[in-house]
Amino acid sequence: MRTLLYGYGNPGRQDDGIGVALVDELEAWAQSRGRQDITFERNYQLNAEDSWVASRHDLVVFVDASREQEDGFRLRPLEPAHRAAFSTHAMSPESVLALCRDLYGARPCARLLTVRGYSWEPNEAMTAAARGNLEAAKAYLLRVLEAPEDLLRTRSA
Amino acid sequence: MSQKIVIEPVTRVEGHGKVTIHLNDAGQVEESRLHIVEFRGFERFVQGRPFWEAPVLVERLCGICPVSHHLAAAKAMDVIVGAGPGDGLTPTAEKMRRLMHYGQIFQSHALHFFHLASPDLLFGYDAPPEKRNVIAVAMENRELATQAVLMRRYGQEVIAATAGKKIHGTGAIPGGINKNLSVEERDRLLHGPGKMNADAMVSYAQGALEFLKAYYAKNKDFVDNFSKFPSNHLCLVGPGGALDLYHGVLRAVDPEGRRILHDVECQDYLAHIREEVRSWSYMKFPYLRHLGPEKGWYRVGPLARLNTVEYIPTPLAQEEFEYYRGLTGGKPHNACLHTHWARLIECLHAAEMIRTLLNDPDLQGTDLVVTGKREPEGIGIIEAPRGTLIHHYRVGANDQIEMANLIVSTTHNNEPMNRAVAGVARAMMNGAKKITEAMTNAVEVAIRAYDPCLSCATHAYGQMPLEITLLDAEGGVVDRVVR
Numbered sequence: 001m002r003t004l005l006y007g008y009g010n011p012g013r014q015d016d017g018i019g020v021a022l023v024d025e026l027e028a029w030a031q032s033r034g035r036q037d038i039t040f041e042r043n044y045q046l047n048a049e050d051s052w053v054a055s056r057h058d059l060v061v062f063v064d065a066s067r068e069q070e071d072g073f074r075l076r077p078l079e080p081a082h083r084a085a086f087s088t089h090a091m092s093p094e095s096v097l098a099l100c101r102d103l104y105g106a107r108p109c110a111r112l113l114t115v116r117g118y119s120w121e122p123n124e125a126m127t128a129a130a131r132g133n134l135e136a137a138k139a140y141l142l143r144v145l146e147a148p149e150d151l152l153r154t155r156s157a
Numbered sequence: 158m159s160q161k162i163v164i165e166p167v168t169r170v171e172g173h174g175k176v177t178i179h180l181n182d183a184g185q186v187e188e189s190r191l192h193i194v195e196f197r198g199f200e201r202f203v204q205g206r207p208f209w210e211a212p213v214l215v216e217r218l219c220g221i222c223p224v225s226h227h228l229a230a231a232k233a234m235d236v237i238v239g240a241g242p243g244d245g246l247t248p249t250a251e252k253m254r255r256l257m258h259y260g261q262i263f264q265s266h267a268l269h270f271f272h273l274a275s276p277d278l279l280f281g282y283d284a285p286p287e288k289r290n291v292i293a294v295a296m297e298n299r300e301l302a303t304q305a306v307l308m309r310r311y312g313q314e315v316i317a318a319t320a321g322k323k324i325h326g327t328g329a330i331p332g333g334i335n336k337n338l339s340v341e342e343r344d345r346l347l348h349g350p351g352k353m354n355a356d357a358m359v360s361y362a363q364g365a366l367e368f369l370k371a372y373y374a375k376n377k378d379f380v381d382n383f384s385k386f387p388s389n390h391l392c393l394v395g396p397g398g399a400l401d402l403y404h405g406v407l408r409a410v411d412p413e414g415r416r417i418l419h420d421v422e423c424q425d426y427l428a429h430i431r432e433e434v435r436s437w438s439y440m441k442f443p444y445l446r447h448l449g450p451e452k453g454w455y456r457v458g459p460l461a462r463l464n465t466v467e468y469i470p471t472p473l474a475q476e477e478f479e480y481y482r483g484l485t486g487g488k489p490h491n492a493c494l495h496t497h498w499a500r501l502i503e504c505l506h507a508a509e510m511i512r513t514l515l516n517d518p519d520l521q522g523t524d525l526v527v528t529g530k531r532e533p534e535g536i537g538i539i540e541a542p543r544g545t546l547i548h549h550y551r552v553g554a555n556d557q558i559e560m561a562n563l564i565v566s567t568t569h570n571n572e573p574m575n576r577a578v579a580g581v582a583r584a585m586m587n588g589a590k591k592i593t594e595a596m597t598n599a600v601e602v603a604i605r606a607y608d609p610c611l612s613c614a615t616h617a618y619g620q621m622p623l624e625i626t627l628l629d630a631e632g633g634v635v636d637r638v639v640r
Contacts (some may be wrong), residue, residue, distance in 0.1 A: 011325060012217035020324060043323050046222075048272060048291055048302075051310035082292045095189050095292060102295055122202065122217065 003148045004057040005107075006041040006050065009065050015117025015130040017062040022115070022134055026141060038145060046091045051099035055106035059065070059148050061141070062093045066114035071129070071139035078110040109152050114139060159599060162573035176578055176600055177626050180522035180635075184588040189579045191571075191604065192438050199562045208237055208552040212329050215563070222300070224261035224316055224326065225541035226563075228254055229548040231329035232537025237552050239529025240332040242424050242536070243404040250333035255403045256514045257319035257328055258539070262402055263358065263507040264312020265542035266459075267498050269608045270365060271305035274497050278372050282602045283595035301368060304361040308504075311346075311358050315511060318342040347515045355512035359473065362505040366477055369501055381428070384577045384603040385492040387412030389445070389454065390461035391569070393540050394420065398467030400474075400506065402540040409445060409455055410465050414489050418445060423538040426547060432564065442571050443564060454572035457544025458607060459499035464489035471513070493577055493606040500608075541566050543608050567581030570607045577603035592636045 005026060020061030021043040027040040041053060046062070054060045062078070080098035091099075093112055100106050115137045117130045126134070144151055180185040203214050212231040216223035232255070236242050246254070276289040279297055287293070295302035313323055320326020321336060328334055347355050373380050391409040395401025398408070407426060409418035421429050432441035433450045445455035455461065463482070469475045481498060484490070490499070514520065537548045544566030551560040567574075583604045585596050626637045 010217075043313075047268070047309065049306045049313065052306050096527055099295055099302075099306075100291065103299060103306065129613075 001037060001059070001149055002153070003038045003056060003058040003059045003061070003145065004041065005038060005063065005145075006043075006046075006053075008043050008046055008065040010044055010050045012122060012124060014121055014123050015126055016065050016120055017124075017126065018065040018117055018130055018134050020101050021126065022063050022138055022141070025138060026145070029142065030145070035095060035145075038148075044082055044097050046093060048091060048096070050091075050096045051103055054096060054100045054108055054110070055104035057108050058095075059112055059152055060108045060110040061144075062110070063113045063137075064093075064113070065117040065130075067078070067117060067120070069114055069116055071116050072133055073115045073140065075111050075113050075140075078112050088111045111151065113141070175626070176604075178582045179495060179577075179587070180586070184590075186579070188588055189575070189582045190437060191575050191578050200563055203558050203561045205557050207556050208550065208558055209331050209556075209563075211548075211550060211558060212331070213327055214327060216325060222261065222265060222541055222543070223324075224257055224320065225539060225546050226548070227320065227326060228258055228329055228403075229537040229539045229541070229546045230329065230550075232539060233535040233550050234260050234331035235333075235537070235546045236424070236535030237550070238331040239531055240527045241529070242422070245527060245529070246333055247522065247524040247527060248519040249337055250525055250527075251513055252331055252517055252519050253319050253337060256338070256511065256520065257316060257326075258403050259507040259510045259514070260312045260315025260319065260477070262312075262542050263315070263362075263504060263511065264309050265314065266504040266507065267308035267365075269542070270369075270497060270500055270504070271301065271308075273605055273608065277598070277602050277605075278369075278497075282598040284467045285594070289598070301365075301535075305362060308351050308361050311353055313548070314353070315346060318346060328586055330526065332528045335525065337522055337525065338515075338520040343515055343520065347512070355508070355515055359508040359512060362501070362508040363473065366498075366501045366505060369498055373498070375535045380494045381492050383492065383494050384580050384606070386576050386580055388456045388492050388573055388576070389417060389448075390464040390489055391418065391445075391455040392462040392465045392545055393423075393459055393538060394466050395470070400462060400466040400469045400503075402503075402507075404539070407538070407545075408465055410489060412489060412491055414464070414487070416466060417448065417575055424536050426536060426538065427549070430547075430564070432568075438571070440568055440571050441564075443569050444572075455464055455569065456508055456573045457566050457569040458496060459503050459544075460493070460496040461544065462540065463499040463502060469502070469506050471506050471509035473509055477502045477505060493603055496606045544568060544569055567607070574607055577606070590635070634637055
């Protein structure tokens with residue numbers, strides 16, 4: 001089973017870098033454990049080429065910062081859906097999955113993990129509150145990555 | 158009663174722009190403006206920072222073309238550390254930077270053509286908005302979309318291998334580069350499985366050109382005449398007038414192809430290029446100093462480059478270049494949709510350059526950095542995907558940056574984009590009482606050909622959608638479209 005963990009956002013904009021930071025830290029963990037079954041990706045934003053990467057995995061977890069949800073983190077299932085944005089320099093995770101389905105005939109089990117952020121100024125430092133949320137999300141993902149097939153079984157959840 | 162039309166936001170571009178079109182009492186287009194309303198600030202952020210941070214600081218400017226800013230700043234800092242203005246690096250350092258740059262050009266041109274421009278070509282600018290996007294392209298032409306996806310991905314892999322990572326790469330440093338290309342990285346990019354290899358990318362780039370030429374054959378009048386106007390053209394050129402996207406001297410030609418700027422060294426740009434400020438836009442208006450703002454404005458980018466250079470130093474792209482230039486008898490192309498054609502020829506050139514560089518053993522060299530006599534001022538100029546990008550810094554004795562001036566591609570294209578909007582507005586909006594979807598998108602198609610990055614152009618930060626408005630003679634809003 002192949003798992004893709006994909007963090008996106010801009011680490012130069014404080015808490016917007018949560019997704020990238022989380023993936024960086026989990027990749028270090030995976031390397032220390034010799035895990036070859038997990039792919040780690042990060043970028044400023046999602047785009048069409050990510051559909052190709054997603055198509056090569058059974059489970060895809062996108063990780064993004066959120067400015068709207070309540071504190072902590074939230075995991076929700078994702079379904080393919082074409083959503084045209086005003087600028088197709090960036091795409092939604094649902095659109096990436098839709099292209100994955102339509103171009104490659106692949107339908108990986110997909111989740112979006114959003115972590116609450118608070119400040120988005122041009123600065124590298126993450127806020128302490130966002131760091132706390134990241135740690136909680138990381139602890140959760142570490143449990144998921146111990147047995148990712150469990151998440152597959154909850155696909156319809 | 159005169160009227161004003163506003164298009165806001167302009168779509169499928171990066172950043173926030175607004176178009177205002179004024180109609181006179183007879184309902185004829187009197188004046189139009191592309192306003193760039195983002196806040197300009199990045200040049201101030203870097204002041205006070207140590208100079209060696211510049212290449213990694215400035216790439217925070219843009220999530221679309223960070224590599225271009227990274228390399229332009231690194232080139233400026235080469236001068237500061239005494240490594241010379243472009244030709245003093247070790248072979249490994251220069252070739253690694255070139256590989257990084259051609260990876261960026263390749264993926265950026267693929268993004269622009271397939272994601273932003275091809276929906277207009279495949280479906281027409283009067284097609285419904287829900288159809289004019291890359292997703293509909295994928296539905297309509299699956300093979301094209303699949304190739305576009307792999308081209309983007311491949312370019313990003315080249316960037317990751319040369320810059321160290323996809324986000325905030327650190328590859329280029331003052332005086333050189335901090336890593337070479339491992340044999341494993343080289344072999345993966347040269348001979349990767351499936352279609353993820355250099356040969357496939359050359360083939361895909363050729364396929365994209367065939368797609369465009371087939372479109373041109375069916376739509377010649379439209380492509381040749383949409384938003385056509387004479388202009389000067391400026392870019393860097395390499396030895397003998399070669400297309401060289403990484404380094405060269407500044408050259409400009411007029412609408413007839415006559416040289417009006419004669420191979421100026423990058424460090425002397427300020428003696429030849431000036432920027433005019435206008436009250437209604439945060440984006441400046443550059444021009445050639447000796448011709449003044451009225452006659453000295455120019456275009457940059459793929460169209461300008463292929464109008465200015467004398468040849469392309471890779472065989473397949475050169476063949477395409479000869480055919481393309483032959484269409485106008487060797488004279489410059491002045492129709493804005495020819496920009497897409499030029500972009501795809503450059504995309505093929507980038508693929509060929511990547512393949513050639515990957516076969517060069519210098520990339521596995523270990524001599525990565527040179528330094529020399531410390532200088533107080535440095536200028537780095539590069540041909541970014543959208544055109545000429547100028548980074549200019551002054552550094553104090555304490556190694557802190559005292560002054561930064563960035564002239565990005567979209568800024569150079571400010572006047573041409575305004576002219577393009579004016580031409581389309583006159584062609585489509587004379588007598589208009591209401592803004593139709595086809596009108597809106599026609600204006601956007603003209604702007605989009607320049608692939609403007611409005612965030613970069615104002616060194617902005619923040620989240621910015623784009624907006625169109627129609628005003629009467631007294632300034633009253635007749636119609637307005639916001640996306």
